[in-house]
Amino acid sequence: MEVIDSRVTYDVLTLGETMVRFSPAGYERLGQSRTVEMHVAGSESNTAIGLARLGHRVAWLSRLTNNSIGRWIAAEVASHGVDVSHVVWTDDDRVGTYYMERGAPPRSSQVIYDRAESAVSHMRPEELPSELFCSQAARVFHTSGITLGISSQSRQTALRAIELARGAGQLLSFDLNYRSRLWTASAAGEACEPVMAQSDLIFLPIRDARPVCGTSSSDPAEVCRELHLRWPRATIVVTRGNLGAAAIDLAGTFFEQSAFSAVEVERLGGGDAFSAGYLSAFLSGKKTADALRWACATAAIKYTIPGDLPLIDRSAVAALVADESQLGSAIQR
Amino acid sequence: MEVIDSRVTYDVLTLGETMVRFSPAGYERLGQSRTVEMHVAGSESNTAIGLARLGHRVAWLSRLTNNSIGRWIAAEVASHGVDVSHVVWTDDDRVGTYYMERGAPPRSSQVIYDRAESAVSHMRPEELPSELFCSQAARVFHTSGITLGISSQSRQTALRAIELARGAGQLLSFDLNYRSRLWTASAAGEACEPVMAQSDLIFLPIRDARPVCGTSSSDPAEVCRELHLRWPRATIVVTRGNLGAAAIDLAGTFFEQSAFSAVEVERLGGGDAFSAGYLSAFLSGKKTADALRWACATAAIKYTIPGDLPLIDRSAVAALVADESQLGSAIQR
């Protein structure tokens, strides 16, 4: 299968913040050991890495602090084949971090964000690499609601990037990625609404549909139809965790895909891997039902990998997609 | 909720031995790696730590060897907010240790005790801090059958402490904690009988009721009733592992609480966390049914934490207690 379009430089551009995550080993609590794991973690760089490992040409746009921590983030993202040469470097700001203690039921995982005043929170629209916003540069521009929620400056930058991408005829892919620690559901809904109205592809977890988008139902088919009425020009993909995912296309056709069963080694990054899988299939010309299946398979394999990054192999995803014995099956109603 | 009674110095005094546990990582066997985990482990200090983390003022009484190992034990216990200033220090004796290889079914965990001649085994009644045995010093005195079983000297010391606590009007909380490597069931039963006869609160696993206490049934309600007839002045709490717990109060009313489902990261210390949860609820004025629920919730969260110590947060326990969706429900028959 051909996964690359040679008429453009990049298949996908992504824009977003990447942080350092600190986690104690296994199910330890912070302070139990003198060592912690240090992970690179960012929604849009995760998706970029997933796409690169699936065979696509991807550039990740961001702003990073020019110190050992920032350079390590760039090195890690680059090592998986993502082009980081367009990242903006600053000497002034900090690298955002967060702490995560893994919980096992009934103890929930605990996250402590420490991301205020990060380099991306101070990213300005004029720092965007304007040469990438033309039709030969990329087919798809992808970002998420996090970039809109970090700060008013990052929101302006994201909105400007979206405007430029749209102007250049690039397709717009948007992952709602609502974070309650960043802003309220209503603020997120208000800010993201105009972006989703312009999007060609929208990803959102079904649990956020009601609080952020104001849908009235919790049934996936109903949710999809309500969202389709609001944003008829987008394919809308709704993730449902262990229940799989659903989508509605421009024609209003509803698709469902059950999840592939997976041993969950690390849940973080699953949604970003899902988006990578969907976008990869989409870029390869697959239909919505197939793309949903690719997305669920990519997420399932991610769940088995420690850390936030989707360290997947295309062959393994393809094998899972093709495996008839797997529960996951695409249903078109 | 007010968890502290300001009219007393401590909510609870506990007395007991704390050892060092050595365990290989994960499911390794001893000798597979050149490093082993080193844990602080002691029933009564575990309960003290649980209580301190739940917001209570607790002092832990013990005897420790004045070397790096003994001081590390004290530092670890103190770090969680337990007062260790009444610990008796000795230059003469050793710190008890044990080795534990974690098994996975069908391979059982293997424990090798190496606790003979420890500092607590040589603790004498006159080493007890007499100033703590008055009504203003503490509301509850808590110890366990282990302290009675370690040596005749530690037994005399525990019995003297119980006598002093009772004389001072402190409530007596006793955890049977039968250890077959320390003594026979009949010896334990004989030694603990007079203590349980004086106790206000008794904890025991249902599996020990028959061999140690000589009950005739294995049904929790029956067991509780039999024990109530013998020790009518105590609230008796029976733990049932994955099946939850039961209790009978002074009025002979029987209570049952199913367990909260939990991923078991480390089972050790679960019973001590249970006692801490019960005592915390009791000290806060909760009724028996509520206290059982607090005890089961505290134990459930402990199971998810590596090591013996109940590194719990009060807010997490409270949230679990309040969670209607959890299976655990108090039933009064």
Added chain:
Amino acid sequence: MEVIDSRVTYDVLTLGETMVRFSPAGYERLGQSRTVEMHVAGSESNTAIGLARLGHRVAWLSRLTNNSIGRWIAAEVASHGVDVSHVVWTDDDRVGTYYMERGAPPRSSQVIYDRAESAVSHMRPEELPSELFCSQAARVFHTSGITLGISSQSRQTALRAIELARGAGQLLSFDLNYRSRLWTASAAGEACEPVMAQSDLIFLPIRDARPVCGTSSSDPAEVCRELHLRWPRATIVVTRGNLGAAAIDLAGTFFEQSAFSAVEVERLGGGDAFSAGYLSAFLSGKKTADALRWACATAAIKYTIPGDLPLIDRSAVAALVADESQLGSAIQR
């Protein structure tokens, strides 16, 4: 029970290659961490270790590179009580290695073999310790299809050893151990056929019966009967993974044993442990049904132990065999 026959020097001789396995920790992918686990791994040395830990006198024959890696392999095998004094040492060849990334479903474990041109692949028949091939030296000679598949030289050596063992009146135990990375099923079948025709004891996984041995059924009883017709002088033992094992004896009687349920910590080495358990029971004079039960119990305990080696205790295996509550039950039809 007496497990040793004092009239012979060794209960069992095994011959085969042992490699070094590199694995990242837990479910990590290669490259995620800068450290990897280093394991000793070889089918016949695994079986030898299992037998030694079950109380038997065992010698392991092989060829090792005389460097730190080869000597480490010998030291590790010797540490469990296996006699390695008959190993042939060479300055010329390399130690075979392989890399293994543990997968969690749906991500499968990935193995990268790097075993070409190893010391055993260059082992010559005349390097066999001829003094061991007499009736007083050993009761059983055990090897596996891997030794036949590594190279033509190792195959000639294995065939010569089998010839010598048979000539000396030693019983021949053969584990098919088909490895698709080494050779095709038909090549393996062709090469192993004459060995199995001479064997007293044959172990094979049921999944290999059809491709390698050309059986027509997938039903264990049918498979056993077909194989019995071909090799009537052998007891044939068929392993079925989580479904247990089956056997057919010289009289054509069929036996079945369900598996003991086990938490799988590491699957590698399970088949070798199975053979060790079977051989141990056989050497101790147990009947086929009992030997099957010992084999399944030994494998079940191995699954709970990290690494390839069966670091089992005889007492634990015996206790599991004797445990009536376990699902595993021997059925004679």
Added chain:
Amino acid sequence: MEVIDSRVTYDVLTLGETMVRFSPAGYERLGQSRTVEMHVAGSESNTAIGLARLGHRVAWLSRLTNNSIGRWIAAEVASHGVDVSHVVWTDDDRVGTYYMERGAPPRSSQVIYDRAESAVSHMRPEELPSELFCSQAARVFHTSGITLGISSQSRQTALRAIELARGAGQLLSFDLNYRSRLWTASAAGEACEPVMAQSDLIFLPIRDARPVCGTSSSDPAEVCRELHLRWPRATIVVTRGNLGAAAIDLAGTFFEQSAFSAVEVERLGGGDAFSAGYLSAFLSGKKTADALRWACATAAIKYTIPGDLPLIDRSAVAALVADESQLGSAIQR
């Protein structure tokens, strides 16, 4: 020797910020491994821990974020016997952090501070525990220039604490602790001048005397005399790294102490250990020459201990002080 004055509750109060330090293992660079060490690090808590381990009663005043990170800092400090019950807790602010890559010559160690907007930077004067500022509460109040440099709010709080301590008749101990990443030398000099003018005990490295305090010489005796003329009511102690330390007392007598030779395992925290050693000797009634020797010995032992904390034993320090064979010798000119 009696190290505690029973007429006061605490021998020393210290006030300051404590952060988390992240460091890769050994001489690794950030990103080489997926794990980093996590240390508790704060000048005034280090000194408090040193004093507690030397046998004194110490309380540490600070402001901490009420999350797992802040609570871990408090637990660690408390574990060494420091009273942390007067710490102010906040739900609003972050815990300051820094990254440190250890360098070996000629590669220097690299520090990346990330401490802006920390809990202490927002500490207000009215959050000081007023009950501690009376003559029965403590003999000495100790803080450092860092507390004055973090933010204007922390400076006001430190100045108010100094005012209260002085008003209560407590002795004032001040460690200049100039940090060029926090403020300029001239700003530090201006802000610290009025504090040093009120101090009874001043610690400063000789390298900071000229830029911060404006001395004209680099000879320790000259430096001491210049500083004595400015702050005649203080004993002034000047540290000289590997060359030892010097002091001048109220009478203008100059003292010198060479350093004890030490293998440097970790340099961080050496100055704080020095202050702890000096204060301990001072509190025990030792003369200036002896106190200098105690200070150098405490610092020398700290250098051999990984991490920032002075995990010293009083007996080891005392033995080193008493060791005639050591180079360090007090010279009074």
Added chain:
Amino acid sequence: MEVIDSRVTYDVLTLGETMVRFSPAGYERLGQSRTVEMHVAGSESNTAIGLARLGHRVAWLSRLTNNSIGRWIAAEVASHGVDVSHVVWTDDDRVGTYYMERGAPPRSSQVIYDRAESAVSHMRPEELPSELFCSQAARVFHTSGITLGISSQSRQTALRAIELARGAGQLLSFDLNYRSRLWTASAAGEACEPVMAQSDLIFLPIRDARPVCGTSSSDPAEVCRELHLRWPRATIVVTRGNLGAAAIDLAGTFFEQSAFSAVEVERLGGGDAFSAGYLSAFLSGKKTADALRWACATAAIKYTIPGDLPLIDRSAVAALVADESQLGSAIQR
């Protein structure tokens, strides 16, 4: 300073093999621990990484096995900014490895090579990326004697690359890098002679000058003059370990540079870092004396970094070069 020439795509192309190194931690012997460090190690990729981190555009040419190990090597090299897009991938061959036990005097470090039949050993001339061998593609082509010594096939490939590079007008940089485990000194001398005769820049350790190049003296000035007579069109750089380095330029002028004193954390990779430092200075237009100083400074900083890779920062190297207090001084005789 401008380090990049914008008229060419790459400043430097390097060609060579990169392996995986396994080492136990610290000074452990193999087998003491169950974990080993896994390092990426290759002379020409090391030099490429050093150049990239010093600010140059570099591509690394090689042949890698298309499995997790080969891809990890590429990812690691790419993460430091080296272009790996021209690497040739194969499904057929293995990744070369070696084991290294670090020794401390008088125990020497032990290396066990296991590199036969690696992917590079089978690299064919026609696999070279011909598009890179033109004047616009690169200014310098760099390889080493190792590439000539691995196999006859890799030698032919290296010679063909050199021929192409020379034909395209690229400068030829050659590091002798004699390895006695690969071939004899005379074989190496014979094979490398024609390459050195065409080189513009030659690096060699002084200890190899006599056995490989047949010089008669051990004095650096003499050695340089002898080599200059043989290869007058090259600048010849001779490394002398702790004694520094020397060079002779096209005009026959001799230069000397003493070493910068450094704490040796890991010696491996020092020579490759030296070459990177020299080439960087050369590319930036520096004179021979300055380039020697840059080379020694880069090597000194590398010695302080664990692993084979020169994880250097340009600013640190520049600061060391500029540091007058450092012993290293350039002398022109």
Added chain:
Amino acid sequence: MEVIDSRVTYDVLTLGETMVRFSPAGYERLGQSRTVEMHVAGSESNTAIGLARLGHRVAWLSRLTNNSIGRWIAAEVASHGVDVSHVVWTDDDRVGTYYMERGAPPRSSQVIYDRAESAVSHMRPEELPSELFCSQAARVFHTSGITLGISSQSRQTALRAIELARGAGQLLSFDLNYRSRLWTASAAGEACEPVMAQSDLIFLPIRDARPVCGTSSSDPAEVCRELHLRWPRATIVVTRGNLGAAAIDLAGTFFEQSAFSAVEVERLGGGDAFSAGYLSAFLSGKKTADALRWACATAAIKYTIPGDLPLIDRSAVAALVADESQLGSAIQR
């Protein structure tokens, strides 16, 4: 060189206790990390391992607890080629342990012994394997003063073993190995005197000569002469740490050997390695001067190896012995 005498079964028998040592990593203090290293450590098993690795046939006699800890000790000793089949196993006693915190100057290493009531402390003379005490079984019997000092029972066992060995015509090698934590110098001197009077070979550190043996001088030549007068039938070897060693033979000739300079990675086990080196040379027929040089070389290499065990290679020791450039030179006065 032939190192084995084929007329006897073993070259050397050693008898002694082996313990488990717990140490934190590097220079950490106990409690700083949750993991500790676990080492096998015993003077006589160390010497046995050294001899086996130098090519000799050795059996180690001891008494071990039959649990995972005891079996691990035996496995570790056996892995290096020592015969452990004569070890006596007990179900009743504990494995002795000790804790060791490594210090760096001026902080000394701290040892906490916890060895009372160990399996060897209860070893009885009748548990000795009588079949080994004949002239065909072994040439040398080796034990140390520790075995005499552990308990009166172990002393009786050691004395009986010495009596048996002497009766069988075996040579007696005795290492004084004075441990002040076990007994006083005078008690040790009194107990060891009769053993040394019968010894053929005596090892002792020069620092113990005065307190334990009552010599009057501290000059090595003088010490040797004084000891020679007392025990004229023994070759007496005196170790001097960094200053090397000295010896006096039966003829009263004095020998001196300076130490080989070594980077000290771990000092523990150096003396035991020294004895192994000396005995190995002696068994190979070397003269006293050569044996001293072998002993010093073996110890020097041991110092560079982590842990207590002399994980040496014969070739490395031989190379060091033969290295003329090394400082160590034998002087015969």
